[in-house]
Amino acid sequence: MGARPQFIKSTAVSQAIDAHNEHGDASEMAETLLHTGQHYDDEMSDVFFRQLQVRRPAIHLGTGSGSHGSQTARMLQGIERVLLDERFDVVLVYGDTNSTLAGALAAAKLRVPVAHVEAGLRAYRKDMPEEINRVLTDHVSSQLFCPSRRAATNLRREGITAGVSVVGDVMYDVLSGRLATADEDAQERILERLGLKRGAFALATIHRAENTDHASRLAAIFKGLSQVAGDGLPVVFPLHPRTRAMLDSEAPGGVHLISPLPYDEMLSLMMNAHVVMTDSGGLQKEAYWLGTPCVTLRAETEWTETLEGGWNVLVDVEPDAIAGAAMRPRPDSARPPVYGAGDAAEKIVRLLVAEFGNV
Numbered sequence: 001m002g003a004r005p006q007f008i009k010s011t012a013v014s015q016a017i018d019a020h021n022e023h024g025d026a027s028e029m030a031e032t033l034l035h036t037g038q039h040y041d042d043e044m045s046d047v048f049f050r051q052l053q054v055r056r057p058a059i060h061l062g063t064g065s066g067s068h069g070s071q072t073a074r075m076l077q078g079i080e081r082v083l084l085d086e087r088f089d090v091v092l093v094y095g096d097t098n099s100t101l102a103g104a105l106a107a108a109k110l111r112v113p114v115a116h117v118e119a120g121l122r123a124y125r126k127d128m129p130e131e132i133n134r135v136l137t138d139h140v141s142s143q144l145f146c147p148s149r150r151a152a153t154n155l156r157r158e159g160i161t162a163g164v165s166v167v168g169d170v171m172y173d174v175l176s177g178r179l180a181t182a183d184e185d186a187q188e189r190i191l192e193r194l195g196l197k198r199g200a201f202a203l204a205t206i207h208r209a210e211n212t213d214h215a216s217r218l219a220a221i222f223k224g225l226s227q228v229a230g231d232g233l234p235v236v237f238p239l240h241p242r243t244r245a246m247l248d249s250e251a252p253g254g255v256h257l258i259s260p261l262p263y264d265e266m267l268s269l270m271m272n273a274h275v276v277m278t279d280s281g282g283l284q285k286e287a288y289w290l291g292t293p294c295v296t297l298r299a300e301t302e303w304t305e306t307l308e309g310g311w312n313v314l315v316d317v318e319p320d321a322i323a324g325a326a327m328r329p330r331p332d333s334a335r336p337p338v339y340g341a342g343d344a345a346e347k348i349v350r351l352l353v354a355e356f357g358n359v
C-alpha cells in the first residue's frame with residue numbers, strides 16, 4: 001500500500017487477520033505491511049494509522065513522488081528486494097494506484113501469488129492511470145476479491161473466472177465499524193471548527209489527473225462550485241496535494257479550501273453535508289452508504305450501482321450542470337446493499353486461509 005485510501009482499506013483486513021488469530025485455530029496468519037511511500041505527508045499517511053489504531057507498516061520504502069514510470073519503477077525494485085529476502089505465501093494489493101501495480105507486478109514476476117482487493121472495477125477508458133493499474137493487476141492476480149457482483153461480471157467479460165469471489169467492499173467494513181464507535185463530540189467539533197451547519201453545506205474533493213491536469217476542467221469545476229456557494233450552499237473543500245499544486249490562484253468566492261482531513265472528520269462532514277461533490281471513488285460509495293446525495297465530477301464511474309436510485313449523478317464538469325445537480329431534490333429511493341454487509345475483510349481472510357492455511 002502507499003496511497004491514502006489503501007491505508008483505510010487495509011485496516012479492515014488487518015483487523016480481520018487479528019480476529020482470526022485470536023480464535024486460536026491451527027492456521028495462524030502473519031501479515032507484513034509494506035508502505036511504498038507514494039503518499040508521505042502526515043495528513044495523507046500517518047494520521048490514518050494513528051486514528052484508526054492499526055499496526056504500522058513494518059517496511060517503508062520511502063518512494064515519494066515522481067513521474068508514473070519512475071515512481072512505479074522505484075516501488076517495483078523496492079518490493080522485489082523485500083520479496084527476495086523473505087518468503088511470503090501471498091501478496092495482497094488494494095485498489096488501483098501505482099503502488100497496487102508495483103506490488104502485483106513484483107510478486108507475479110517472482111511467482112508469488114497475488115490477491116487483489118477491489119478487483120473487477122472498470123471505467124472503460126484507458127487514459128486513466130487507475131484503469132491501467134487495475135486492469136493489469138487483475139490480469140496477474142490469482143485471487144480476485146470483488147466488491148460487487150457487477151465487478152465479477154466485468155472480470156468474466158475479460159475471461160477471468162478462476163479465483164474470483166464477491167466479498168463486498170472493505171471500505172464499508174471500515175465505515176460501519178467507525179460509525180458504531182463514533183465520537184459524537186469530535187464530529188460536532190469539526191463542524192464547529194469550520195463554522196458549518198448540519199445539512200447546510202456542500203463537501204467537495206477533486207484529485208484525479210483527468211481533472212487536475214487540465215486547467216480548463218479544473219476552472220469549470222471551480223466555477224460550478226462557486227455557483228453552488230452563490231446559490232446559498234457554502235462549499236468546504238479539503239485540498240489534495242495534487243490539486244493544491246495545480247491551483248494557480250485562490251479558489252473562487254464561497255469555496256472554503258482546507259487541508260486534507262483524517263478519516264473520522266471526513267466521515268462527519270460526509271454525514272452532515274447536504275451533498276458530496278467529488279471525483280473520488282471512495283467518496284461516492286461512502287456518500288451512498290451514509291445516505292448523502294452525491295454529484296460525481298466525471299464523465300463515468302466505476303461505481304455504477306450508486307447511480308441507480310439517483311443517490312449519485314454524473315455531471316462531468318459543466319458549471320450549470322454541477323450547480324443543478326447539487327441543488328436537486330434529495331432522492332427517496334432505497335439504497336440496496338450492493339457492496340456487501342460489512343464483512344468483506346472477514347471473507348477475504350477466510351478465503352486466504354482456505355487457500356494458504358496449510359502450506
Ligand code: UD1
Binds near residue numbers: 099129208240
Ligand atoms: C493516487 C492514485 C489514485 C488515488 C489517490 C488517492 C495513482 C496513479 N493514483 O493519486 O488512484 O485515488 O492516490 O489519494 O496511483 N503529494 C504530496 N504529498 C503526498 C502525496 C502526494 O505533496 O503525501 C503530491 C506530489 O507532488 C505528487 C502529487 O501529490 O506528485 C500526486 O501524488 P501521486 O501519489 O502521484 O498520485 P495521487 O494524485 O495522490
